[in-house]
Amino acid sequence: MFNFRRREIPWEVVDNKSVNAIPMYYEDEDLDIAVVGEADTRGTYVFQVTSGKEAPSLRNAVEFARQQLLQEIIKKGYNILLLESWQLTVFRRGKEHRIEVQYCGRPARALGKLPARRPPPFMAVLENCH
Template sequence: MLFKFRRQWETPWEVVDSKAVKPVYMYYDDEDSLDIVAVSDVDTRGTYLFDVNHLTCVALRNAVTFSRQQLIQEVAKKDFNVLLLESWRLTIFRRGKSHRIEIMYSGRPAQVLGKLPHLPPPPFIDVLHEFVC
């Protein structure tokens, strides 16, 4: 066979659960201090994998929050400094006693002048309580 993706003796990762949050506006028009000068034409998306020994609610929250921080760092390279729309999808995999978390974080980058607004937590982060908490 020309392409072998997995060794035959390796057990594959099994999908345990998945949650998704559709795009949500993070800032609203009533915020007077938000001076938007540029908005990207397309969303930016990043996929992040985390191997965890013990699957806890804190680990899930930290994975989503870290993924968001990484995406903000990526859009900062293109001179954007906030995400106007944010969405994410979390998938939990299991292989034996090991767990893997995959986060696909997406956002619409924008450039804001002046003082940046307070960064709220990722949208609907409390849906993670259904997993292991």
């Protein structure tokens, strides 16, 4: 009559880093904006990793999350993110590690030649992850 679940070990938060929204382009740059999205676009991406402490894995996760979010906004007719923010959380359960990245940005459509894409903001905070 009753099904009992095996007791599962919960995920433990090992570390959490975040960067608040910052502008990726400034007024002095020659950027012709045609349309700005009414709201921010957010994506949450989860990665299974061998160790949650390696800075390259963390950087790669944030960069991949940004690329995925850019692909999503391109489907909606935008081509840049004017503001960008991200939050990274490292989880552990036994020997398993999981990285969750929430990447957020304000989409816009710029006309003409786009400037080179900058890396995600403040990636240096990942150097001190425990």
